[in-house]
Amino acid sequence: MSIRNLSAVDYLAGQAQQYGLAFVMVASYFGSGSIFIASQAGVIHGYTLLWAVVGAALLGFMAQDMSARLGIHGTSLMVFVREKVGRPAAMAIALFLSIGCVAWTIGLVAAVGAGFSFLVGGAIGWQPIAVVATLAAIGVGLLNYDTVETLMIAMMLSLMVMYVIVAVPSGADLNAVALGFIPTTETFGALPMAAGLLGTTALWPNFFLESILVHEKGWTDQSDLPGARADLAIGYAVGGLTTLAILITAAALLRPMGFTQLDTFITPGKALVEVLGVWAMVLFVIGVIVAAFNSIIPIMWTPAYMIPQAAGYEVNKGDRRFTIVFVTLTGIGVFSPVFSRVLDLSVIDMAILFPTVNGIFGLPVAATLLFWAVNDRETMGEYRNSRWLNVVNASLVVLAITLGALAMQGFLDLFTGGGF
Incomplete structure (x- = not known):
């Protein structure tokens, strides 16, 4: 190979290495919950919530931009929280938010188990496969960051291609699709589902995670911000397009065809x-498995960083404190069958309701903390939010709190009533 060609290869490799963090963030939010919430939204409300998908992706992008700027110019979000409110309060916040991560994992490993169970014709129940999926997620989550990032890029691009391929021949009414991007009074009855879409897209664990992982990409000063934003734009475009295709x-x-809800895990596949x-159907189920497994790792990285930071410790991926928290909390996923039985929730109920928990309870807290951090003069200095950014970014906080409040009763009715 000539020196010129070698230089070109090195350049392309370097360019590829610049990006990818956003795919970890998008893989984090795009789990089985996203697939089933988008499918459920399409079944129950038709095209009327397409606007919510776009809005959630934009708000997710803006939130991640805030988180990236905080990490580049200030510190990680949980360290900021500890410095402002003290260790006891920070620890309480970290533990409260971590409950949402564990709940999410319980639903995700159940979805992986149900997917594999279906592919093998029910020869193995979803419950033992969920246990194996939990252990596999622990193993992958302990790999080095670059390896996990590469896996996430490949899997997210594959998911987009799979679901777009399924959507293209669906014969969607293009006029109805276009109208679905405009909110109407009909959407007021769909607020719990809109909260689910927001909660599974503007994912609060990512607010903490990106502020930490920007340093994995070498983004440490203002000149790196355009690259971080380009990364986010690519990642959230892929995630948003995939969600739109599913809905x-x-x-x-x-x-x-007369479906009014997703009665079972495989209802969408059977109908397809x-x-x-x-x-x-095969593409749909494989996509569910991949998406669900993808999400577990970055979601559970979050408390592994958050809890030690709240306690006042410096923590890095792979060190003892990180590993103990990650393995312990992720390991709770092995009890997914127990939660399903005790709460009388199906796999699909858990896949939809547990992300909604994060949209209603976790997102307003995390969004408020993030908004506070990027406006703190002491932390951000001259790089704190501008007036225009505050107007735009404040919409995330207001929308998260409003949707959470309006959707809470509907969520509690579903949760206590045995699901959908």
């Missing part, structure tokens, strides 16, 4: 078979 497919195919063929 449109459900609205175009399942709703006209009738219209598009077996290939669509």
